[in-house]
């Protein structure tokens with residue numbers, strides 16, 4: 610497709626002037642056609658400067674784009690991008706229901722109209738101010754996996770990926786899957802699975818990652834302090850790719866739990882008194898550690914216990 614070819618040329622020559630004639634020759638189409646495609650690219654969020662006698666200069670994009678993400682990825686990945694979608698996790702479940710995916714796939718959107726988080730909460734996902742992304746990881750029939758550890762590992766990968774564009778920001782992790790900056794939640798992770806009902810074995814894991822890059826004006830009904838990373842201008846295609854690269858680096862050996870040391874360093878809970886809502890009720894105590902399986906170790910004054918899942922509802926009360 611000519612649009613994709615032109616975009617590839619622009620990406621290869623980012624920030625360079627390319628004349629209309631040169632582009633028309635390379636793509637074997639007319640200059641008017643080049644101009645029409647450029648108008649179309651601009652309408653979908655690409656920033657292209659034009660100047661008489663110089664031609665066109667590609668500056669980047671405010672929107673997600675497959676080629677722009679791929680350009681920064683260390684290994685090839687299948688990627689689908691959307692300007693708007695209900696939820697990337699919902700879409701992932703839909704396509705898994707229709708066909709058997711063999712390869713890991715990334716779904717990413719500029720806006721979600723029905724983004725959701727843990728416990729059915731809404732995840733506010735306005736246009737162009739965040740990263741709303743789902744990784745689909747197909748699971749082989751005899752593969753051993755651990756959804757809990759994978760979520761914990763993803764939290765470390767997200768922080769490491771964000772650190773590349775935001776080296777001065779002090780990211781913290783709140784067990785299990787929340788990322789905080791200045792005591793406000795700026796990102797969350799939701800891992801789900803799609804089952805093969807006949808085999809009673811998951812077909813795939815779906816890891817949804819939502820990040821508020823510079824989102825403002827959150828709805829009033831948020832039940833915890835939420836915020837965004839900051840006003841600094843970043844290339845969100847690169848940030849998404851950086852996160853995926855970090856994920857790919859940790860994923861092959863995540864079951865050995867070596868990443869937990871990094872998780873500990875990033876945790877905002879170690880040494881703090883917390884109240885945790887678990888399926889067995891409310892418990893409180895002091896967080897002393899996280900074990901090799903990502904379980905939170907809580908000391909209630911008498912004994913230590915390892916907690917697998919739950920929600921920290923109060924810190925330092």
Ligand code: BTN
Nearest residue numbers: 696724725726727742797817819
């Ligand atoms: C949480 O904080 O409880 C998890 C939030 C997860 C939000 C992401 S955004 C991309 C993906 N699509 C969704 O609808 N949810 C996840």
